[in-house]
Amino acid sequence: MGILQIFTLLGALGMFLYGMNLMSSGLQKAAGDKLRSFLSAMTSNPAKGVLTGLGVTTIIQSSSATTVMVVSFVNAGLLTLAQAISVIMGANIGTTVTAWMVAFLGFKADISLLAVPMMLFGFLFSNSKKNQRQNIGELIVGFSLLFLGLSFMKNSVPDLRETPQVLEFVTNWASHGFGSVLLFLAFGTVLTLVLQSSSATMAITLIMLSMGWIPFHMACAMVLGENIGTTITANIAASVGNTQAKRAAMSHTIFNVFGVIWALILFKPFTALVGTIIELFGLPNPAAEGFAVVEGSADTSTAALYGLSMLHTLFNTINTLILVWFIKLIEKAVVWIIKPKSQEKEPFRLKYISAGPLATPELAAEQAFDEIIHFAQISRNGLGYAKQAIAADAKQFEELREKLVKYEEISDRIEYEIAAFLNGVSAGDISEATSMKIKAMYKIIGELESLGDSGEAISRMLSRRNEHKKTFSAETIENINMMLELVDGAYEVMIANLTAAHEGTLTDIKNAYTAEEQINVLRNELREAEIEALEDNQKNYQTSVYYIDIINELEHMGDYMINISQSLERAFVEE
Numbered sequence: 195m196g197i198l199q200i201f202t203l204l205g206a207l208g209m210f211l212y213g214m215n216l217m218s219s220g221l222q223k224a225a226g227d228k229l230r231s232f233l234s235a236m237t238s239n240p241a242k243g244v245l246t247g248l249g250v251t252t253i254i255q256s257s258s259a260t261t262v263m264v265v266s267f268v269n270a271g272l273l274t275l276a277q278a279i280s281v282i283m284g285a286n287i288g289t290t291v292t293a294w295m296v297a298f299l300g301f302k303a304d305i306s307l308l309a310v311p312m313m314l315f316g317f318l319f320s321n322s323k324k325n326q327r328q329n330i331g332e333l334i335v336g337f338s339l340l341f342l343g344l345s346f347m348k349n350s351v352p353d354l355r356e357t358p359q360v361l362e363f364v365t366n367w368a369s370h371g372f373g374s375v376l377l378f379l380a381f382g383t384v385l386t387l388v389l390q391s392s393s394a395t396m397a398i399t400l401i402m403l404s405m406g407w408i409p410f411h412m413a414c415a416m417v418l419g420e421n422i423g424t425t426i427t428a429n430i431a432a433s434v435g436n437t438q439a440k441r442a443a444m445s446h447t448i449f450n451v452f453g454v455i456w457a458l459i460l461f462k463p464f465t466a467l468v469g470t471i472i473e474l475f476g477l478p479n480p481a482a483e484g485f486a487v488v489e490g491s492a493d494t495s496t497a498a499l500y501g502l503s504m505l506h507t508l509f510n511t512i513n514t515l516i517l518v519w520f521i522k523l524i525e526k527a528v529v530w531i532i533k534p535k536s537q538e539k540e541p542f543r544l545k546y547i548s549a550g551p552l553a554t555p556e557l558a559a560e561q562a563f564d565e566i567i568h569f570a571q572i573s574r575n576g577l578g579y580a581k582q583a584i585a586a587d588a589k590q591f592e593e594l595r596e597k598l599v600k601y602e603e604i605s606d607r608i609e610y611e612i613a614a615f616l617n618g619v620s621a622g623d624i625s626e627a628t629s630m631k632i633k634a635m636y637k638i639i640g641e642l643e644s645l646g647d648s649g650e651a652i653s654r655m656l657s658r659r660n661e662h663k664k665t666f667s668a669e670t671i672e673n674i675n676m677m678l679e680l681v682d683g684a685y686e687v688m689i690a691n692l693t694a695a696h697e698g699t700l701t702d703i704k705n706a707y708t709a710e711e712q713i714n715v716l717r718n719e720l721r722e723a724e725i726e727a728l729e730d731n732q733k734n735y736q737t738s739v740y741y742i743d744i745i746n747e748l749e750h751m752g753d754y755m756i757n758i759s760q761s762l763e764r765a766f767v768e769e
Contacts, residue, residue, distance in 0.1 A: 209343030216336030240280040247284025278442040283514045290507040309338040378412040382419025392424035406487045410480040421450045441528040453513035468505045555624045574685040576601035576649045581678045598653040605646025609639045634765035641754040648751045659740045677748045684709040688755045695766040706759035713752035
């Protein structure tokens with residue numbers, strides 16, 4: 195095998211991986227928010243969760259993408275741990291579709307002949323001015339590159355039958371009984387860890403099998419190893435998340451490792467079952483003693499490829515059917531394995547909205563309002579980090595900035611989830627009073643999201659201040675803290691009004707007007723004093739700009755909160 199052939203093989207692998215990623219990305223973009231809402235809504239019970247994971251992964255052709263998406267939702271509090279586990283189980287079944295697609299299209303039909311013409315259509319679509327067509331173009335290009343890469347891989351792999359010494363070496367490694375099974379399992383695990391794609395490793399395994407490099411049983415062992423290796427992607431994604439996200443990723447590992455353990459214990463009968471199923475299609479039994487892929491024999495090649503794909507599907511399906519009844523036990527296990535950090539807080543969790551609207555729209559509206567109050571409390575917590583960031587040193591500031599950015603992202607997600615829930619409620623038969631309340635809730639969650647934006651905006655101002663090596667004086671910090679105290683007081687008033695409206699005891703919002711007026715007065719006083727100091731050359735202009743921008747942003751937060759109370763007044767206070 196020459197240097198050029200090695201680089202051709204590696205380049206083909208790169209093309210396959212890039213095509214897979216491009217196709218998955220295009221599919222996700224084309225599906226848009228529908229996929230996201232589908233994933234977060236259709237998880238009210240384990241069966242729905244499994245079907246959801248299966249469906250989404252079948253569509254986007256990437257279990258890693260589905261799992262990472264699930265981990266991010268858990269991190270945001272949009273899915274519970276139990277819901278995430280069921281979706282991950284379904285994703286494992288969905289990913290087996292890729293193996294069937296590669297086995298059938300990549301080996302039975304020479305789809306690479308169509309791949310280049312398809313690139314033309316992909317190029318034309320990707321240059322369209324419409325986003326949806328661009329996404330479809332990306333999908334087509336990715337699909338074409340995937341099968342072109344597969345074709346190049348097949349053609350660049352040497353025929354070991356022409357090099358008896360190498361063939362004998364490989365055969366020796368595969369002739370040590372159960373020890374060889376464990377060896378090839380480890381090989382499949384490591385290869386998937388390196389490539390970060392179980393689909394790519396599966397394609398390589400299919401090629402090795404079809405070329406006669408390895409016997410069927412060793413290919414099966416590699417597939418089992420790939421199921422362990424693929425869990426690393428979710429764990430990497432969860433490493434920067436909260437405790438719940440890490441637990442969701444760990445559940446994926448437990449699921450696959452458990453499956454591999456029972457599959458190893460029942461290795462011979464399991465592979466025999468696969469072989470029997472393939473025989474039912476009139477093909478040779480790939481698990482039979484002495485079976486080998488014969489050059490020029492379409493039946494033996496097809497039997498091997500279909501057998502491996504069948505094993506992959508059966509493994510994940512049987513594993514899901516076993517473990518779907520033990521989701522609560524898996525949840526307890528990962529909670530025991532991964533302990534929360536002592537300083538970690540978990541405010542990012544939807545507490546009252548689960549998977550979809552309740553049967554009674556009025557009760558569902560009440561549930562949404564509970565969640566809005568919870569959203570307001572989360573938003574208020576973010577203000578505490580803004581206060582700490584004002585006087586923090588460089589290291590502390592970066593940590594606090596990350597938290598403020600995270601709060602802004604969480605606010606976006608929670609707003610979306612509540613809005614999606616309210617959409618479902620509005621679609622039902624609701625009274626005029628409930629309709630008015632829902633309209634108010636739409637307005638309120640928009641303003642709460644804006645409060646999250648303000649916290650992130652303040653962190654950006656402070657970041658620019660630090661970049662220009664400017665610092666606030668003790669007096670300036672004290673003035674900002676005065677504004678922060680008033681804003682925190684406005685938060686308290688806003689949450690009190692939200693609670694009163696929910697309980698039906700809200701009579702007026704005079705307290706909100708008073709809080710907002712106090713903020714406005716102090717903002718004006720501080721701004722005018724700073725401008726006068728600038729005119730007298732007592733202050734640095736750039737530092738003063740950052741200071742004024744911050745107190746203006748804090749005043750905007752007061753505006754958002756009075757808007758919330760006004761929405762409550764219009765919808766909940768009787769004239």
